[in-house]
Amino acid sequence: MYGPLRPDPSLPPVRINLYSDTQTRPSPAMREAMLGAGVGDEQLGLDPSVNALCERVAAMLGKEAAMFLPSGAMCNSVAILTHCRPGDEIIAHETAHIIEAEGGAPWALAGARVLGLRGARGMFSADDLRAALTMPSRYAAPQVLLEIEQTANLGGGTIWPLATLRDLVGIARAAGMATHMDGARLMNAVVASGISAAAYAAPFDTVWIDFTKGLGAPLGAVLAGSADLIDRAWRWKQRLGGALRQAGICAAACLYALDHNVDRLAEDHANARDLAAGLAAIGGLNVEPPETNLVYVDVAASGRTPGDWAAALRAQGIMVSVMGATRLRLCTHLDVTGTDIIETIAAFHNLA
Structure with a gap:
């Protein structure tokens, strides 16, 4: 569930973090409020x-x-x-x-x-x-x-x-x-x-x-x-x-x-819909239509395990969750941009 998170110095830095919405970092304005x-x-x-x-x-x-x-x-x-x-x-x-x-x-x-x-x-x-x-x-x-x-x-x-x-x-x-x-x-x-x-x-x-x-x-x-x-x-x-x-x-x-961060959740939902639509066009991926900010992808028909997909994406600086024997989870949040969604879809295409 979720997949292991162990530091690996051989991997590139994470550029696009779709692992979970727990991965968000406090913005400068939030840090000022805390101070x-x-x-x-x-x-x-x-x-x-x-x-x-x-x-x-x-x-x-x-x-x-x-x-x-x-x-x-x-x-x-x-x-x-x-x-x-x-x-x-x-x-x-x-x-x-x-x-x-x-x-x-x-x-x-x-x-x-x-x-x-x-x-x-x-x-x-x-x-x-x-x-x-x-x-x-x-x-x-x-x-x-x-x-x-x-x-x-x-x-x-x-x-x-x-x-x-x-x-x-x-x-x-x-x-x-x-x-x-x-x-x-x-x-x-x-x-x-x-x-x-x-x-x-x-x-x-x-x-x-x-x-x-x-x-x-x-x-x-x-x-x-x-x-x-x-x-x-x-x-x-x-x-x-x-x-x-x-x-x-x-x-x-x-x-x-x-x-500041409640109404903008709609952006995460829109990004999730765009991500799901892009991934659904790739053969071997069965994408569950998202209702909110979580995109689940069944990769069983691709011939690869979720771990294989996650490792290949992580090598490109993209982190996703492994959710069981056949599923990946990609989670949109305030640190994920529309450009990140486009890059992630392209990465999946390149790996397909």
Whole structure:
């Protein structure tokens, strides 16, 4: 998954980084905002920049309260630990980030197992969820949490329809379950669909957004929910070492991102569409139509492995992700230009 990232001095410098939107670097203007940030002890509620960020994100998501954390993975872990107890069961898609890319954290930290449901493009239906529910029994693990990833990364950056989310949450609530949204790329869904973050977040008990992907900050994510939930989540933040000190330097980057880097996500989506169209014209490549900023390419018919393609591209200074036995992922972001897209398509043509 994603492929190894090991320094190799024999390789040329990376010119075009399509590995992930986590590869963005803070702009000079963002660094200036960080330099001028007001700071204080975040644990004591004395950091004005962190407080401003949490208040803004809570309002944006329509929640009572929020907390600043170093990463989205920690947001997921803190939320799961707050909602679940050892032996509980979480229901998510089988390709969810909490299953595929967080080191088994739900099992290791919360002692909760995750039941992965199948479904095309990273999503499942209301009928799929109903079929997965079990009758309350002393023999069965309590099903306590429904988890949704918006957008669905391994599904191709797909956007869960709002009506589907509402249906799923309604079923989960009727079954006595809590609900959590992994909003790593929620703002991509907002920009692509025109539906507000608050509307997507409204059905869920907890939700978080990431600032290190398309929004371009060097670190940070914000978890939001009711005042009571966030108050309880703080104990887990403390236990996991997520409590910070003068974190305003980092929160300032996130505030800058909200001011300057949200609407421009549309550029990433346009670049992804152009990239997909260019690659689709190459024989042996099966390109999944992108909905946001992730372009998945199945290379099985090309006669080469994804690793072969990635290595050949890396030799030209282009970095992409290997995603399983047959797929590559190319991720557009604020450090990828239209010229980069043209060069990448040309590189694929030359290698075909």
